Amino acid sequence: MLDRIRQYIVMFITSQRYMWLSFLIYRSQAIVWAVVWMFSTLASFISISVIYEVSSGIPGWSYYQMLALAALSNMVIGIVSYLIRPWDLIMLMRNGVFDQFLTKPYNTVALILSRSGAKASVGSIISALAMLIYALANQGNMSIQAVLVAVVLFALGAGALTMFVVFISVLSYVLFRSGNYIQWLINIAGTTSNYPLPIYSVAGIVLLTLGLPVGLATFYPAELMFLKIDYQLSIGIACISVILAFLFYKASMYLLRFYASGGG
Amino acid sequence: MIEAGAYAAAFKVNFKNMLAYKMDIVLDLSFTVLSSLIFIFVWAAVYYSSNTNVISGFSLNGIIAYYIVLAAISEVTGWPKIINNMEEDMKEGGIARFLIRPMNYTTQLLLESVPVDMVFFAFGSLPILIGVVALGHLNIQASAVLFFAVFMVIAYLMINIIGFIIGSMAIYLTSVWGVANAITWLFGLAGGSIVPLMFLPQSVANALMLTPFAFMYYIPDATLLGLIPAGAAVQSAFIGAFWVLVFALLASIIWNKAKRDINAVGG
Numbered sequence A: 001m002l003d004r005i006r007q008y009i010v011m012f013i014t015s016q017r018y019m020w021l022s023f024l025i026y027r028s029q030a031i032v033w034a035v036v037w038m039f040s041t042l043a044s045f046i047s048i049s050v051i052y053e054v055s056s057g058i059p060g061w062s063y064y065q066m067l068a069l070a071a072l073s074n075m076v077i078g079i080v081s082y083l084i085r086p087w088d089l090i091m092l093m094r095n096g097v098f099d100q101f102l103t104k105p106y107n108t109v110a111l112i113l114s115r116s117g118a119k120a121s122v123g124s125i126i127s128a129l130a131m132l133i134y135a136l137a138n139q140g141n142m143s144i145q146a147v148l149v150a151v152v153l154f155a156l157g158a159g160a161l162t163m164f165v166v167f168i169s170v171l172s173y174v175l176f177r178s179g180n181y182i183q184w185l186i187n188i189a190g191t192t193s194n195y196p197l198p199i200y201s202v203a204g205i206v207l208l209t210l211g212l213p214v215g216l217a218t219f220y221p222a223e224l225m226f227l228k229i230d231y232q233l234s235i236g237i238a239c240i241s242v243i244l245a246f247l248f249y250k251a252s253m254y255l256l257r258f259y260a261s262g263g264g
Numbered sequence B: 001m002i003e004a005g006a007y008a009a010a011f012k013v014n015f016k017n018m019l020a021y022k023m024d025i026v027l028d029l030s031f032t033v034l035s036s037l038i039f040i041f042v043w044a045a046v047y048y049s050s051n052t053n054v055i056s057g058f059s060l061n062g063i064i065a066y067y068i069v070l071a072a073i074s075e076v077t078g079w080p081k082i083i084n085n086m087e088e089d090m091k092e093g094g095i096a097r098f099l100i101r102p103m104n105y106t107t108q109l110l111l112e113s114v115p116v117d118m119v120f121f122a123f124g125s126l127p128i129l130i131g132v133v134a135l136g137h138l139n140i141q142a143s144a145v146l147f148f149a150v151f152m153v154i155a156y157l158m159i160n161i162i163g164f165i166i167g168s169m170a171i172y173l174t175s176v177w178g179v180a181n182a183i184t185w186l187f188g189l190a191g192g193s194i195v196p197l198m199f200l201p202q203s204v205a206n207a208l209m210l211t212p213f214a215f216m217y218y219i220p221d222a223t224l225l226g227l228i229p230a231g232a233a234v235q236s237a238f239i240g241a242f243w244v245l246v247f248a249l250l251a252s253i254i255w256n257k258a259k260r261d262i263n264a265v266g267g
Helices: A002-024 A027-054 A063-083 A086-094 A099-103 A108-115 A119-139 A144-176 A180-192 A197-211 A219-225 A231-258 B004-019 B022-050 B060-077 B082-092 B094-099 B105-135 B142-171 B177-191 B202-209 B218-224 B230-260
Strands: none
Touching (some): A002 A027, A002 A108, A063 A119, A063 A144, A063 A180, A063 A219, A144 A219, A197 A219, B004 B105, B060 B105, B142 B230, B218 B230
């Protein structure tokens, strides 16, 4: 078992090394792309700052709490995008390169996550991390225990969202052989999760928790971080994340059976 | 001299091609409206918690109208489609095929991108605009509609000329998507697509009104909603026309330089 895990880690690191080298061949472009990814964090920072400058803000959330929530949102979108780029995956499936994934002695979803992400999204992860640290440092009165549990909740939520994107990408390939809209969907998810879910009504809360599960990695960890929910509820949220990740994984593996080699 | 019929035929073919991707149009429209809807939810929460009807001169109804009109504007000015075609032509070498045709390359690009924008305007922007005016019971003056049309033309020309400049750079850079994304983001941020410029500090907003950024979203939007009086709109129209000329001049210089550096091998 441990040996198998080690093999997967080596495979992931090797794939990442190759992808980073490919990405850095055109250094100026790599820098431009990383900066572009940082813009989404900047946009969140500016819009939240303006809202709190001209009004009393979002009910129940202080300025720094909102910045922390937006930081988690940008970070999770960055992480998901680092692991999977739907458009690339569907192109690999359309032009037949995906055949190579099926012949390797590794889990197909693991191979997808190690070979199809956007490396420039580290720009978003780094800028969001900086904003999170800034927000938490200024918020004060933080419970270290709550922050640590929130980190676990965030990781599980990020896993559920990643599996959702894998699932929707494969489903989109099976149904339409195309998936340009998935990136838009991810962008919309990112913007939506910059703000607390209750502002989108009950339907919005349900949709962004169970349908497009971005809230699992953003809203609930932020709520726990600022002790707006208790640990018992956070265990429930963690369970939902694990169950959803498993279901999306299983559904993706099932849908991959409908992959038709395109030659190439 | 090429016949006008040839232009019309090329335009018709591209228009029909675009209509073939109905799902793309529907999805694009849905996501654009959804983006605006998010900000409407956010500002509604802000207004309700602030116990006020007006923030920085905007009522809640006003801000809802602002973001809905923004969705209509974004359909046309959100992304210069000309970039997609130019980058592909440069990378794949198709540029050589276009340059030997008895039709100017810029004209060919316009014949490809204008039908796409027309489809998005007809099936995206127009229904949104009609909807917001009809359902929002907005009191819109005829002069505001006229100035809105003028500003939309300015914004359309500006974004496409900027797209042409970025596309021309594809000869030197392998991919211009990063630059294009950075610039469209900047226009969105400084142009009022995320936060209306009226919410920014007065000095910043005034400075941005003189830059090309404001012409992409805020000025057309605010003009239609009557937030910019006719006198100021005339002044803005001249400023907008000035920027269009500046960008056109820049595009001409860059394209003339880039054209000389094109090397197409094989085919």
